Amino acid sequence: MKPIVVNILFIVLFFLFLSSSNSVTVPLLGSKENPFTAKASLLRYWNKRISTGLPPPPFLLSKASPLSAVDAAFFAGLASRKSLSSRLSSFCSAANLFCLFDSSPHGRDADFALYSNKNFSGYGTSRLGGVDAFKNYSNGLNFAAGSFTRYSRSSTDHAEKFSSYADDGNLATANFTSYASSASGGSGEFTNYHPRVNVPNLQFTSYDSDGNNHKLSFSSYTDDTNSGSQGFTNYGKNGNGVPAEFRSYGDTSNIMGSTFTGYGEMGNAANDTFKAYTSNANNPVNNFKGYSVGGNSAIDSFTSYRNGGNVGSDSFQSYAKNSNSAKESFANYGKTFNGGTDSFKEYGKGSVGHSIGFKIYAFNHTFKDYARKGVTFAQYSNSSTSGISVNSWVEPGKFFRESMLKTGTVMKMPDIRDRLPRRSFLPRAISSKLPFSTRELPELKRIFHAPNNSAAERVIVNALQECERQPSRGETKRCVSSAEDMMDFATSVLGSNVIARTTQSVNGSTRDVMIGKVEKINGGEVTKSVSCHQSLYPSLLYYCHSVPKVRVYVAEIDDVETKLKINEGVAVCHLDTSAWSPGHGAFAALGSRPGLIEVCHWIFENDVSWTVAG
Numbered sequence: 001m002k003p004i005v006v007n008i009l010f011i012v013l014f015f016l017f018l019s020s021s022n023s024v025t026v027p028l029l030g031s032k033e034n035p036f037t038a039k040a041s042l043l044r045y046w047n048k049r050i051s052t053g054l055p056p057p058p059f060l061l062s063k064a065s066p067l068s069a070v071d072a073a074f075f076a077g078l079a080s081r082k083s084l085s086s087r088l089s090s091f092c093s094a095a096n097l098f099c100l101f102d103s104s105p106h107g108r109d110a111d112f113a114l115y116s117n118k119n120f121s122g123y124g125t126s127r128l129g130g131v132d133a134f135k136n137y138s139n140g141l142n143f144a145a146g147s148f149t150r151y152s153r154s155s156t157d158h159a160e161k162f163s164s165y166a167d168d169g170n171l172a173t174a175n176f177t178s179y180a181s182s183a184s185g186g187s188g189e190f191t192n193y194h195p196r197v198n199v200p201n202l203q204f205t206s207y208d209s210d211g212n213n214h215k216l217s218f219s220s221y222t223d224d225t226n227s228g229s230q231g232f233t234n235y236g237k238n239g240n241g242v243p244a245e246f247r248s249y250g251d252t253s254n255i256m257g258s259t260f261t262g263y264g265e266m267g268n269a270a271n272d273t274f275k276a277y278t279s280n281a282n283n284p285v286n287n288f289k290g291y292s293v294g295g296n297s298a299i300d301s302f303t304s305y306r307n308g309g310n311v312g313s314d315s316f317q318s319y320a321k322n323s324n325s326a327k328e329s330f331a332n333y334g335k336t337f338n339g340g341t342d343s344f345k346e347y348g349k350g351s352v353g354h355s356i357g358f359k360i361y362a363f364n365h366t367f368k369d370y371a372r373k374g375v376t377f378a379q380y381s382n383s384s385t386s387g388i389s390v391n392s393w394v395e396p397g398k399f400f401r402e403s404m405l406k407t408g409t410v411m412k413m414p415d416i417r418d419r420l421p422r423r424s425f426l427p428r429a430i431s432s433k434l435p436f437s438t439r440e441l442p443e444l445k446r447i448f449h450a451p452n453n454s455a456a457e458r459v460i461v462n463a464l465q466e467c468e469r470q471p472s473r474g475e476t477k478r479c480v481s482s483a484e485d486m487m488d489f490a491t492s493v494l495g496s497n498v499i500a501r502t503t504q505s506v507n508g509s510t511r512d513v514m515i516g517k518v519e520k521i522n523g524g525e526v527t528k529s530v531s532c533h534q535s536l537y538p539s540l541l542y543y544c545h546s547v548p549k550v551r552v553y554v555a556e557i558d559d560v561e562t563k564l565k566i567n568e569g570v571a572v573c574h575l576d577t578s579a580w581s582p583g584h585g586a587f588a589a590l591g592s593r594p595g596l597i598e599v600c601h602w603i604f605e606n607d608v609s610w611t612v613a614g
Contacts, residue, residue, distance in 0.1 A: 516556030
């Protein structure tokens, strides 16, 4: 941009600033602070909308866009002309956004102790013997990507080991296509695969097909993950004596979808073991299409399938169809108090000499078109229990009762750390020009370079679905992508005399803590609040909703041993839970049902609670 244009723009912005300030004093804005920054704009808007006279909380100021006035005007122009995608890389960098770009990193390294986001296409092909070990692959990354296409293909007695694969990531996309295809002997071992990932998008296509006695072992597969999907397509197809073991699959995951298409198809003497499949998970969705179809002497064992799970849906289509001498065992199938729905179509149909046994089978499930002979049920529970359930999938301390907010109470503090990528708000001049609806999804995908079936697409779709969900009874909700929008929503519900609070730090997370001094906001009266929770999206996005009939507390959090204060937490107690789903995690954790108890929770790092000032 030419200097004369910059000078003219500066003069125009200066007069706009003078005309919009209305002689309001801007707090916290030093004499050397540029009055045209997003932070300065946020401060002016705060003074305009909030009547308490208090400055905005520091954490809210820290979310302001880092874009300069010139850059903000430039990118706003691109957004208006629908050409922002042409400069997406520079836009995301300058605006502190979280953007996922198509990338195909290449290169090899002799040291696999610490490795991130590389492409290992054709690695280990036709290799004879040897061991390749990845000790720490893409751990702790916001976006963990890896391509292992044709990895260890046609190898003989070759062992592959992944000790710790992309743990504690935010988004993960992994592609294992034609992995160990036609391999003979050897083994593939994943000791810790994608634990604690926020949005996994994983594909195993033609994994170990045409293999011969190539053992596969997943000791811990995507445990403690949130809202993602895994796809196993043509897994172990045409294999001979291929044992596959999943010791812990999707344990304690939240809203996890798994698809097994063509799993073990036409295999000979396959031996697949799922020792703990989606145990203690919340709303798992599992789809088995063409599982062990046409197999010969296959043994598939689910020792504990969806045990302790909360709702969810499972579909088995063409399971062990047309197989010969197959043996399928479900030792504990879906034994839970909050059952989901299961559909078994063509289960064991057309098979010869098969044996299928369900030792403990839960309620609320259907079998359609299944083999009438060779299927046994040792124990079938066809009705739900009327007792109070306590399931362990909910993190200890995530929900608690109001009576625990008393000085001296020792309780478990959940992990309140913000595990989402660090992002900033967009200036309203830009956010208002960007589409944000499922109707405009194609345009959003074009802007943010999100291919079909990619992790980037899943991030956008998840955010849109949550924001467009119908509000629950008594709820008013809105997703906001700028600090100004958040203030507008909070004041529209509560008025201008409001205070925004958040928990001071993350100290005490995952530990036993002691409650110190407790302050009852507004004297402990039943009130209304506005809570805003972060959502995963390229720019900073908050899901804000009004919460009627609550009590809000600010509590000192002390160390149990030293009794010294280590944190100050904001807690919200929901007094009316009658409209909540029976499958809500709070009831699973506390052992009750909607409307019978109040439920409290902490405000996590970077989330915020708005209340009327006392």
